[in-house]
Amino acid sequence: MILIAHRGLFNGPDPKIENHPEQIELALSKGFHCEIDLWVIDSDLFLGHDGPQYLINEKFLDKYGLWIHAKNLSALRWLTKTSLWYFWHQEDDFTLTSNRYIWTYPDKDLTSGSIRLMPEWKDPELKTILDYHCAGICSDYVEKIKTDYFL
Numbered sequence: 001m002i003l004i005a006h007r008g009l010f011n012g013p014d015p016k017i018e019n020h021p022e023q024i025e026l027a028l029s030k031g032f033h034c035e036i037d038l039w040v041i042d043s044d045l046f047l048g049h050d051g052p053q054y055l056i057n058e059k060f061l062d063k064y065g066l067w068i069h070a071k072n073l074s075a076l077r078w079l080t081k082t083s084l085w086y087f088w089h090q091e092d093d094f095t096l097t098s099n100r101y102i103w104t105y106p107d108k109d110l111t112s113g114s115i116r117l118m119p120e121w122k123d124p125e126l127k128t129i130l131d132y133h134c135a136g137i138c139s140d141y142v143e144k145i146k147t148d149y150f151l
Contacts, residue, residue, distance in 0.1 A: 001135070002115070003142040003146055004032065004138035005035070006035050006118065006139055007019045007034075007037065008026070008034050010142045011144070013140045019053065019054060020054060021054055024036055028063060028065055032142050032143075033136070034067065035138050038069065040077075040078045045057065045078075067086075067097065067115075067138070068084055069088070069089070093105050093108045100113070101113055101136070103138075104116055106119065110132050110134045112135060114136075116136070116138070119139060120141055126148070
């Protein structure tokens with residue numbers, strides 16, 4: 001099971017640190033994959049959910065386990081010229097990622113190739129996490145999921 005820290009968060013939502021490069025590094029160092037939000041503005045690369053916040057370089061993105069959510073068309077176009085793992089979605093039920101997984105919006109049907117997004121939206125206590133068969137889970141609570149179900 002792939003456990004993906006949503007915006008680098010692994011112990012619950014925290015807008016102050018989501019997408020912060022240090023938080024991404026911390027989540028990766030704990031063995032989690034990370035979903036991050038990428039913007040490209042005038043050839044500069046930024047992380048941030050609602051807008052470009054943290055200036056980064058291309059080398060920062062060259063890490064195993066990053067799932068890069070293109071947040072604008074320039075980011076999507078830039079990513080198509082790389083071998084990085086990326087996707088574009090807004091509120092689509094399903095999105096095919098560049099590494100051939102199906103990024104699946106909360107509470108939609110899953111397959112063995114699905115990445116289940118934010119299960120806590122439907123199941124805040126994460127009691128039904130193993131009731132669904134999928135390749136991975138992207139959540140703000142991957143530390144709890146790992147501890148409760150996979151250790």
